Amino acid sequence: MKNNSLSYRAATADDLELLTQTRVEFFAEIYKNLTDNEKAELYDCNKAYFEEALNDGTFAAFLAFDEDQLAATSGVTFSRIPPNLRNKTGKIAYISNMYTKPQYRGQGVAAWLFDMTVQEARRRGCGRVGLHATDMGRPIYEKYGFSVSENVLEYYLD
16 A cells, blocks of 8 residues: 555564564653663563564554655554443554654654554444544544543553
């Protein structure tokens, strides 16, 4: 599949390194003061996650390439909760790992990958798709029809 002269495809287990590296790049861009030790810890944790989740089917990712150079990534995690009236399957998708390298931003690459990711959630029968947005990504998601949910609370277990 092509768009903007880039090629797009689903990630495979062979892309483990690319997914892991770009995840760390994303965090380094968001959290400017990450230490080398924190980057190494993020790398190890994410590599283990991607390896397991790609193999067991609870995570899917899509990649955009400019020739053999990675331009952007997207990802989606799949899980299930008890069904409700708005989501009768209970299947949910959580989009993450949306990252476009700086030189490819503003060219529609993220929007293209985002659509591929949402379509994968639809294909798998998910009734709800969620995500956390950066300020940069929010316009893409809102244009697609996502809205802010004000009743989500979080608690992190140490």
